[in-house]
Amino acid sequence: MTGPDIRIGDWTFLPPLGQLRDERRGRAVTLTPRAARLLACLAAQPDVVLGQAELAAACGVDPAGHALTQAVSELRQALRDGREDAPCYIQTIPKRGYRLSVLADVGMPGAVAVQHLGARWLLFGVLSACFIAVLAMLWPLHMANASAPRSLALPNARRIAVVFELVADERLETRLVGLGAFAAHTIATYTPYEVVQMPNRGRASARPNSGRRLVLRVVEVGRQPYLHARLSHRLREQVLLDKHYPLQLQAATMTALSADLLCALHQPLPARLPGADALDDLSATEQFFSGHYYLYRADAASLREAVNLLETVRERYPTRPEVLAMLAISLLALSDLAGGEQAEAGGETVQWRARADAAMSTLVGLSASPYFSHPLIGEAQALYSLSRGRPRQGQEMIEKVLRTRETWRAQVIHGKLHEISGELDLAADAYARAWLLRPEPTTLAWIRQLAFATDLAAIAPGLDVPSARGA
Structure with a gap:
């Protein structure tokens, strides 16, 4: 042998x-x-x-x-x-x-x-070769996205980014922010899509990992300001909606915008269109969305303006949950951002917090209201739970909000709740996400001061740099 x-x-x-x-x-x-x-x-x-x-x-x-x-x-x-x-x-x-x-x-x-x-070894060799080939094809894509945050790398087909192209005119910007918030609320409430709100003030903002993108901007048509809404499908490179609307906070404009958005997204129209339930007082509607705008600006002076406007709207509509929720958020944030030096009894801080308590107490009793589904309500409940030291309850609320609509404020609250629970890595991720959604100094101020003091240098050192502070 x-x-x-x-x-x-x-x-x-x-x-x-x-x-x-x-x-x-x-x-x-x-x-x-x-x-x-x-x-x-x-x-x-x-x-x-x-x-x-x-x-x-x-x-x-x-x-x-x-x-x-x-x-x-x-x-x-x-x-x-x-x-x-x-x-x-x-x-x-x-x-x-x-x-x-x-x-x-x-x-x-x-x-x-x-x-x-x-x-079987031959099969293993073939599979290994295929894996190496796929890896070689994907490597350039990985390198292209290497500098992007993990959560922003690839488009999410279930996510819609709502981008506001902000302008210098405060009155026009107020209406733009108001209609943008309304559009985001319509999508989050009446469609299965998630929403990311991204204001953009003429800077190269981070691209959200969204499959669809709704860009809202102010344009002039015949010397009159109009809202230009353009909804595009990023994955298919297809325009789903491209239309102009009168830049007015009126039921007619809001119902037309909501109907067009739902049709473009192939969603059934509800029996009562969003916008039809807008505040029937035009002056109150303007004040409500102005309050929304000042809350978006988020500095202490703007928060004072928001509180004053929303208190006026509340007198006219004492049982509208979204008004109470926005008022509570403004009061709680104002007490933290502007009240650091006025914590003595009888000071403004104590008054703001007492008014926030009253607004939240009324809000809780309105859970049967048809308007109680507004995302601002969950945001207010989460922030209130944070201020009362109830992180678990707050986490449940804010995560429910983030499943439908993501805003920079919600991410700041999310980060604070993680931080108070000792989950510092998750807190850092949420703070970074808030900054990407709104790279403004007031975003960092909220991160540092909301509810309790946050040491950015220790938790998210990438945000505690001169370029971020001076953005």
């Missing part, structure tokens, strides 16, 4: 000598001729089941007798060499035959060893 050397586990089988050698242990076992022929036949096709007739013919024994079984037993005993922990190289496959269950290396005389590859 001739042929190359065959490695089986720790053993090396030398067919010409009919011998097994273990160089590491210095052992050599001489096989019987039929056991040697059996091993040579099995090793020629490792991991392949060979029938008894084929093996009996290779061994030169009668397939009808017990000679083949005895040869298998001899071979197993030799490979085990008295070791209880030795692997079972020869496997019995009931009603089919036997197979050598290891990969055998065949050493060519005077040459480098060559492997006999079984079918």
Whole structure:
């Protein structure tokens, strides 16, 4: 019997000598001729089941007798060499035959060893090659996105970014922000999509990982300001809506905008269109959205303006949940951002917090209101829970809000709730997300001062840099 050397586990089988050698242990076992022929036949096709007739013919024994079984037993005993922990190289496959269950290396005389590859190893090699090929194709995409935050890398088909192209005219910007917030509320409430609100003041803002993008800007048509709404599908490079609306906070404009958005997104129209339930007093509507605008600006002076406007609207509409929610958010934020030096009893801070308590108390009693689904309500409840030291309740509220509409304020509150719970990595992620959505100094002020003092240098050092502070 001739042929190359065959490695089986720790053993090396030398067919010409009919011998097994273990160089590491210095052992050599001489096989019987039929056991040697059996091993040579099995090793020629490792991991392949060979029938008894084929093996009996290779061994030169009668397939009808017990000679083949005895040869298998001899071979197993030799490979085990008295070791209880030795692997079972020869496997019995009931009603089919036997197979050598290891990969055998065949050493060519005077040459480098060559492997006999079984079918599964060949499959493994093919899959590995495919994986490497796919990795090579995706690597340029990975490098292109390497500098982007993880959450912004790839488009999310279920997410719509609502981008406001802000302007210098405060009156026009107030209406733009108001209609933009209304559009975001319509999408978040009446469609299955998530919403990301991203104001943009002429700077290169981060691109959200959204499959669709609604850009709202003020344009002049016949010397009159109009709202230009353009909804596009980023994945398909398709424009879904491109239309102009009078830049007025009136029910007609709001219902037209909401109907067009729902149709463009292939959503059924509700029995009562969003916007039809707008405040019926035009002056109150203007004041409400002006309050929304000043809350968006978020500095202490603007928050004072928001509180004054919303208190006026509340007198006219004392049971509208969205008015109470916005008022509570403004009061709580104002008490933290402007009240640091007025914490003594009777100071403005105490008054603001007492008024926030009253607004939230009224709000809780309006849970049956048809307007209670407004995202501002969940935001107000989460911030109130944060201010009262109830992080678990606040987390439930803010995560519910973020599942439908993401704003920079919601992310700041989210980060604060993570921070108070000791989840500093998650807090840093939320703060970074808030900054990406609204890269303004007031965003950092909210992160530092809302509810409690946050050390940005310790938690999110990337935000505590001159470029961020002076943005």
